[in-house]
Amino acid sequence: MTANEVALSGELAAMEALRYTPAGIPLLGFKLLHRSQQTEAGLKRQLECEMNGVAMAEVAVAMSRMKPGQAVRVKGFLNRKNRMSAQLMFHATEAQAIEE
Numbered sequence: 001m002t003a004n005e006v007a008l009s010g011e012l013a014a015m016e017a018l019r020y021t022p023a024g025i026p027l028l029g030f031k032l033l034h035r036s037q038q039t040e041a042g043l044k045r046q047l048e049c050e051m052n053g054v055a056m057a058e059v060a061v062a063m064s065r066m067k068p069g070q071a072v073r074v075k076g077f078l079n080r081k082n083r084m085s086a087q088l089m090f091h092a093t094e095a096q097a098i099e100e
Contacts, residue, residue, distance in 0.1 A: 004077040006090060009098060010034035011071055013050060018064040021056075028060035029053070032074060032090065052081075053090035063095050071098040 016029035032051045037044055053074065055063050066072065075094040081087040 004079075005075070006078055007073070007075045008032060008034050008051065008090070009036075009071070009073045012063075012066055012068050015063070015066070015068055018060060025056055026058075026060040026064075028055045028063050030055065030063060030092075032072070051090045052087075053092050055092040055095060059092050059095055063092070066095075066097060072096065073098055 010032045012030055013033040014031040018026055018028050021027055030053050032053055033048070034051065035046075035048045038047055039045070053076070063072075073096050074090070074092045076090055076092040078088050079091055081089045
């Protein structure tokens with residue numbers, strides 16, 4: 001199994017300050033708030049969820065220029081927060097602002 005792809009649009013609910021790993025790689029933590037209407041089992045549902053995420057390298061630098069509350073489209077993958085945790089973290093590999 002190799003499929004692990006996530007694409008979400010939403011608003012940047014929170015962003016940490018840009019920081020750097022010991023190897024000098026830019027790192028940015030963020031929280032994405034997603035709201036939408038989806039169809040499940042033939043019924044329409046209102047969805048709202050928050051996803052904790054992290055961006056590295058050029059994606060982190062690009063996201064650091066965005067503002068909380070800004071609409072964005074983010075693509076990436078899911079992984080555990082760390083090897084000792086079962087909590088999921090969204091790792092962003094692409095991010096772009098959505099002009100409304």
